Amino acid sequence: MEILVLNAGSSSQKSCLYSLKEDAIPLHPPAPLWEAQIDWTHHQGVAELKVKTINGVVFQEELNTQSRLETVEYMLQTLQQGETKVIDSLAEIDCVGHRVVHGGDKYHDSTLITKEVKDAIADFAKFAPVHNPANLEGIVAIEHILGEKVTQVAVFDTAFHAQMPEAAIVYPLPYEFYEHGIRRYGFHGISHQYVSQRAAQILDKDLTSLKLVTCHLGNGCSLAAVKNGYSIDTTMGFTPTAGLMMGTRSGDTDPGIIIDLLRRGHTGEQIDDIFNRRSGFLGLSGISADMRKIEEAIGQGNSRAKLAYDVYIHILRSFIGAMIATLEGVDAIVFTAGVGENAANVRADVCTSFAFLGLKIDEEKNNHRPVDRDISTPDSPIKVLVIHTQEDWAIAQECIRLTQLSTVPS
Incomplete structure (x- = not known):
């Protein structure tokens, strides 16, 4: 085939x-x-x-x-x-x-x-x-x-999040907006679904028994709370601009900022450009949207690069905590995509915030470019996995599944 x-x-x-x-x-x-x-x-x-x-x-x-x-x-x-x-x-x-x-x-x-x-x-x-x-x-x-x-x-990309509970989907706006399609959709669903399934394989557990926080961290970033194999919450929303700070996207901000910008004479197109292409790491650092260049600048003593990194980690920790609360506990935190798979310092800095839950990572495993591996210590009650996301293979799997279904006699 x-x-x-x-x-x-x-x-x-x-x-x-x-x-x-x-x-x-x-x-x-x-x-x-x-x-x-x-x-x-x-x-x-x-x-x-x-x-x-x-x-x-x-x-x-x-x-x-x-x-x-x-x-x-x-x-x-x-x-x-x-x-x-x-x-x-x-x-x-x-x-x-x-x-x-x-x-x-x-x-x-x-x-x-x-x-x-x-x-x-x-x-x-x-x-x-x-x-x-x-x-x-x-x-x-x-x-x-x-x-x-x-x-x-x-x-x-939105399908994995389509069965989230209504409380996670509906925005606290006039209800008629929801009736006209303004709601949380979520994105990166193909990646979140794949790494959830792969996590179950690595942990040798039934996916339906697990509570996972999956962290897709690349130029675009999102989290998903995965319970019993289903997404029950995610950080991206009506658009991929929502949620975490990203390479050039702002993530969640006070909507009053948009109102203020409109009053100052900015057009919708200009505001879209600010929030989607001029914010995030690029906007705060003034250097780059690329984590590798941010890290280089921090090493050279650049204060704005350090500020951008600190804001990123602060927001990431906050949202992971929110996902754990939604899940009412967590079995594993999964890191994937370009930053999640390659930035050992990001993983370490995030995980230190959850030491109070007993989470511990193995420093040597974390620093040696782990792929599809558990980097937590044996006594850590919460596992930490680094998984190489393979969206293309996930798509191929769906092709196999649907072609098999289409050939089954009715």
Whole structure:
């Protein structure tokens, strides 16, 4: 079974191909045969394509971008020709899975893509105007390149949070706003769901018996409180701007700040730019949104970089505490994504706040780039896991599951 995964964003297109000897989901994530990434913002009118295969072949090229469709089509040609060839024909692809950022309040699970699903993805672009149109473009491109009969699956980033209790979803605003779709949706759901399942494997526990706080910490950051395998609370809300401080996003702030900015003459577009692209680490430090550069600046004595880091840790500790309260206890805290997986000091500084609960991490394990590992001490009642998130494999798993369901006789 050949499964192609497309993870489309506003500025990049990540893709990979998994090849399974049978349509059963393996216990551990397999390595993809082929991986590719298109950077649409490399230069104006030029996209950068990078391809690598399981055999270690690496290919890189700059492409004049006439259209996304033509660029994606060129990318897929590297699957079947040249030094990066891993299959004989694109017709061998059995299923294509797509990350779709917003499924609104309609899709609580992954689904086979139909015209109705495409129309819904387009409609929910009002909630995710940057991402949903790019996700839909990928779906349409595959139809054009592989034909409309190829099986396609939409895996929604919001779906994992769709069954949160109403008290966690509804904002304390006039109720009619909720009736018109203004509510907490949550994001990073594919990642939160994957690392929850992987945590259960590592702990050798039934997922339905666990209380987990999953921390997706990258340029975008969010937490989820996972109980009995379900998300019951999360930090991102109506948009991905909410919750934790991030690389360039503010996270939660006093709404009175927005009112004040409006009174000072700022436009909606300017305010959006401030909160989404000029805040967070970049805004506070004045240096970068990249944690690695922040750490370098702190080492050089930069006070604003240190302030940005301290604010980040303060907010992170506060929200993790809130998630633990929602869960009424916690079995494990899980760190994932770029910062969560690589910043040992972040993990250490966060975990020290929960020493009063008996939590202890093994300093040596924490400092040696752990991957899919428990870094807590044996006597720690709360486990601390570092898990490499694999959203692409999670999408591939959904493709396997849904194609199996679609072939079961009724």
